[in-house]
Amino acid sequence: MTGLGALFLSAAFVDNMPLTLFLGLCTFLALSRSPEAALGLGVAMTGVLGVTVPLNHLVYTYLLAPDAWAWAGLPEIDLSYLSLIAFIGVIAASVQLLEMLLDRFLPAIHAAFGVFLPLLTVQCAILAGSLFMVERSYTLAQSAVFGLGSGAGFALAVAMLGSIRTRLAYADLPAGLRGLGIAFVLTGLMSLGFAAFAQMAAAE
């Protein structure tokens, strides 16, 4: 398997954002009540991560990295402490763009998101994607694959949880567990399942 393919699978399964790293749980739990909304969230996450991680890679490499300004004769300048504010700006702009595109072309999904789409701006999984990119020194191609892979992993996990929660409509749950309670239990069980992928990766 090529390096990029392995990176995609590893980002989607081994380092699954909600189930292994427990990032982005708020939208993960809130929007998994119906499979349609869950799938919409998954697509949106994949889109936003796939766009923001390579964009932030460009911003970081050419503006903020320790030797980014060496060509201008300023090798000592290191703006990497500005990466948080720059990344959040780029993410906010991308989410805004996504919201406008959905409003224009897919109004049904836009109505299903409601207030949750703007919340993606400050979603921890999305910022984490960009921060991991810096920490692990990915190249541009790797950043794009990593972003898409994390997004796909999130989409898979949230679609699975959405489908299970729909089936639970027929289950006779104790009153205290209905709703979010059982969703937390499910998330824990799914997380145990995804731990198996980490074992497979470690065994190689």
Place this chain on the structure above:
Amino acid sequence: MMEVLLGSAVIVVLVVGMSAGLLLLRRRLLPDTGLDVSVNDAVHLAARRGATLLGVLHDAGIGIPAACGGSGTCGLCRVTVTGAGAGTPQATERGVLSASDRRAHVRLACQTRLRGDCAVRVPDDILSAGGGVVCTVASTRMLAPLIREIVVDLPQEHPTEFRAGDFMQVTAPPYRLDFRSLDVPTAFADAWEISGWREMRVASDAEVTRAYSLASRPEDAGRAVFNIRLAVPPAGREDTVPPGIVSSWLFSLKAGDAITLSGPFGDFHVQPTGRDMVFVGGGVGMAPLRAMIHQELGHGTQRHIRYFYGARSAADLFYSDEFTALSTRHDNFGWTPALSEPAPGDRWHGATGFVHEVLWAEMSRHPAPEECEYYLCGPPVMISAVLATLERLGVEPLFIFYDDFGA
């Protein structure tokens, strides 16, 4: 120094550049174009993208009722909207509209943001009722410590036809009021002093509209009669919760003052059947029931009518003499006022207890309580207690009609 300048420049250029790009894209993707809203295929209104349908209709003087002020909770602004421009129902509408409503393209006008051209169907009487009409207050009087009767002269050219049970919308202008300036009759002055209502003050800097049921009798033709209950804050929270904006303003009105009304509207009406009718009211729930009872008895109906009315003490009971007189004049009308806490000085000989308890005691002796029609109007707590009592009596929800003040 170089680093500070360069860092600031990078962030500023990045943010400004992205904002400019988004603004340009927004103009391309979501053009701010004018839309066409056709109302009942007769009227065409121009609107802007993103405006709420309720706002567009109100600006055109089409007085769709909206008791909650457009927050999507009262469910009065139902309209049928067709066309791509209406979008899909919002999450706020799902709580108010049933699945069959949604299939029939019923929407809440206040929650419909326009995205394109659309066609709206509103009841014809709303289209003809037009916008607000300025009327004159004919008289006001206090009926109970917190309830005031306000009689309004309707202008000659305004259609005075209304069905008993209808309501009208009252628009209060911006005002400020110190409750010390209200004249309270001596009979109720003590209650006002003890409760500290005289200390209240209220200010409003915008026009506010609320719906009030009509209490007009057939002999009040050309006039609109309202029973207004002053919405006072819960005891102990006078400093944090302001008194009702429109009800306070209505309490300050005197004969000869101007008042803006629109309507009448409503879907709480007497059903054209032959069944016995049981009316249950509390507080200012009196208003629509009084209109219905007077209208039915005025038509010379042969249906049996019983009226249960709950109040706290004799001071809160109003129109009692009027209904006692009606019950002696008409054999088919029975009047049962019930006091939950009669004061020692009331010398009360009538029914005691909450109105749903009195209703249970009386109706469980009725040969067939499930064959009667029930008309309820009162505070939400009373309505839910009476609904539970009626379920115990075996009454199908089909035969129960109620107005819980849009709660």
